[in-house]
Amino acid sequence: MPNISRDEVAHLAKLARLAVTDDELNVFAGQLDQILDSVAKVSEVAADDVPPTSHAVPLTNVFRQDAVVPGLSQQQALAGAPAAEDGRFRVPRILGEEQ
Amino acid sequence: MTAVAELMDYADVIERFNPVLGLEVHVELNTNTKMFCGCPNEFGGEPNTKVCPTCLGLPGALPAVNGKAVEGAIRIGLALNCDIAEWCRFARKNYFYPDMPKNFQTSQYDEPIAFNGYLDVTLDDGEVVRVEIERAHMEEDTGKSLHVGGATGRIHGAEHSLLDYNRAGVPLIEIVTKPIEGTGERAPEVARAYVSALRDLLRALDVSDVRMDQGSLRCDANVSLMTKDATEFGTRTETKNVNSLRSVERAVRYEMTRQAAILAEGGSIKQETRHFQEADGTTSAGRTKETAEDYRYFPEPDLVPIAPSREWVEELRGTLPEMPSERRKRIQQEWSLSDEALRDLLNVGAVDLVAATVEAGATPDEARGWWVNTLAQEANTREVELTDLAITPKQVAEVIGLVTSGELTNKLAKEVVQGVLAGEGEPREVVEKRGLKVVSDDSALLSAIDEALAAQPDVADKIRGGKVAAAGAIVGAVMKATKGQADAKRVRELIIERVGS
């Protein structure tokens, strides 16, 4: 069924925010093609009347009380940050727009 | 710089095109805690102090649904006449953005908790437009970015950005309308009236602060145009950053005139996100995306489905307050208001205030008179909302009571109100401090009348000759002499008596 091209892999890498190299593109294109070819088998038995399962345990309506629970201090929050400034996480300039 | 967009005259737009609207409103719920964690849900504060592993998206942390937020979502759905899902799930909306800690937003996709509703919206002239609601679903807010180094905190040209995740994870309800068609030239007005009606509704439900200025109510306006003979919708734009009711109306109107000009030239509309500029009322294009977004939605595995029992839904229905529209109808009847009087009341946003004033003892007419005329004017001069004026309905009722009992004249009452607004205290205190008691002592008035009559004998003669209207001049003189603290009606009576005797 699939036949995943190098361009498609490049597109996937972009969606997934992976700056893959040209060499990787070639390797991944071949491997993904092989894997997809094998996993496509699932459609053989996925009939229309079979409901999908998203959760292994059939639970519903699990809710939390609306009560404040202590969280992290600003210092704890920022402790692992690659860069911080004025109590905030410092990140490089953002090009894209908010969604 | 992009060139200034060409615009088509609005009347021409309406002549040639039918506008189609779609409004997406995001409401921040006023729960104690966030949507998926126990961090406080509060506006502002020191950055990154209302965060935990979950809302910071730390590795390993998991979400847990705030039951109160689900309750809020269902109540909103019911108030919007929606069906409530028997079973629905959260879904992950996958896209990368630094203000979103997990790089996916936990939202709902094809299984919203509420769907298929409507909201009846009353326009200024009393026309009612039914806006169909497509869905209302639950999701979480993002953090906030501060752009440093560029011009005035704008994203473009910034050298770096600073992120605060206090807002990340705040419960949001997104309410999406079905396409609103057939509103013609009134489209901008309908958009505004819809958001306004929704705001009133949400306020009545007490589920949100609904402060557009603080972002707890946000509106994205989708606008497209169809030629009069078209059968399919045109390409739409989505305008964001519309932060006030007035902006909603302006943004829709601007987009209509901008798109019409492009279409009239044979051009085509780009499907894009645009930003409303408050300063000049225009919209500008966001960065164009190279490819359409592919959010790769899938059911959130960390959260189990929600299956609200019908008993629970009915129980929540029982908690709904009287809807603003029904309340208006009831009030109109109870207070015997004309359509016009009701509209004035609504326009200045005084319904609740008048009702509270009536409850504090005033008659509806008097209460309405004060709020719609005097106080609305005060609010206007001070550029604040009527509700934000420094006077309570109880205080207004007290002032009205003083007039009724004859202790104050209308003129004095206005001065008392000024005093209350100026922070001089309760109405009675202001009366005391400013010495505003009505001069009700007839003997004091009579001496002032005698003086005035003696000073203007010709007027006295006219009155004696039957020209009662001439008494006005004497009344004026007496009022002046008593510095307005006399009851003009009583003065007039005394003058007639005096002259006739």
Place this chain on the structure above:
Amino acid sequence: MTEIVKLTAAELAEKIHAREVSAVEVTQAHLDRIAEVDDHIHAFLHVDTEGALAAAKAVDEGLADGNAPASPLAGVPLALKDVLTTEGVPTTCGSKTLEGWIPPYDATVTRKLREAGVVILGKTNMDEFAMGSSTENSAYGPTHNPWDHARIPGGSGGGSSASIAAFEAAIAIGTDTGGSIRQPGSVTGTVGVKPTYGGVSRYGLVAFSSSLDQAGPCARTVLDAALLHEVIAGYDPRDSTSIDAPVPPVVAAARQGMTGDLKGVKVGVVKEFGGDGYQPGVERSFQAAVEQLRALGAEVVEVSCPHFVYALPAYYLIAPSECSSNLARFDAMRYGLRVADDGTHSAEEVMSLTREKGFGAEVKRRIMLGTYALSSGYYDAYYGSAQKVRTLITRDFDAAFEKVDVLVSPTTPTTAFKIGERVDDPMAMYLADLCTIPSNLAGNAAMSVPSGLSEDDGLPVGLQIMAPALADDRLYRVGAAYEAARDAAAGGALIHKVPELGGTK
């Protein structure tokens, strides 16, 4: 090697609680053992000497004060897979992207261990973000199988399995998404249990595939596994998929099993798991195990689970899809690695460059595979179909458990393969989880218990036992009975046949 490290967790606990030996001595003996052999095994990514000794000291002090031990395992040293967060102790998930990250919070499993007085020796090596079946995908180098250092210790939890097989720790915690506890258990001659999904909290377990991940015990005996199971299991409101029900009585079941009677127990042999691709020595070991169960009084029947052959492809759609989303948070903005932040690159570029640098090949491969499977236009054919297969597999289990109490199969088709043998062939690597994946997809409980050594190569083989959801106790009863009978027949526990290590590689 001191005799202390050879004791089981139950034996150690007994001696510690009777104050025959102190928890500090026991901990020190294990720390010494780690110092002695871990250069060759490389089971640990981080050894928390100070933290372990402090925890052991606290246990000793409590006992000295006359307090009852906090749990039946108080004072026993444990190795924790590096995918569970530990406040103040590095957590890397075997990835460069989290090198040096010190979590500000404990996973629920970590918290329960600490509260139970279990001594956490350190964090164990693993395939990066638990993606792999050999621990070769760790960014910090592979772990070696104590039975043969040229071979893999299984994966992803190869560090945990190797640490107990090498007597560096008495017990360990693993996580199992497609077999990452059971397959390492099988190839190292140890016991590994994947509890029922929702039985152990996932809070603080760095997610690979949220709907499949489950933490569980690794041990050298079934009873030790049961004791650890009871410490870590139980409802946790921080994990919405956690089951609010009593923990199945696994310790009692293990003790019952040890009496060696399986009369009245119905065992189903999964017909689909055998034949092509299965090493003859593994099949023979499995047959012998089935005979042993029969000899213990169990009624053995063959059961067909026709959709189990679709489990592997379904898994390689669901797990990558969920991981593509779960791993999106590693974006260089809030924690972890950041590269190329030199003022010339945008946040978007820094994200892409960091993720490229911070993730290994297998992780990238799965992220892209998952990104593809969730894309609009492909969702229904891939992710959607895989979720339907999940339903079919659950139905197969349901039908089987109508007829039998437990199902059995080999844990993995082969014994430990050589390091490097499958690294360039992802599909061959994926086959290692062929038999273990169905229980992850259906969420039921499963165990691997040693079934001896393969005649082909003298390496350990594992017997997989599968039980219905929330019937974890059945695994322990059958597993303990089998273990006792096998050990008796073989003249001792399999693990004591592991070659002496000290200094050889």
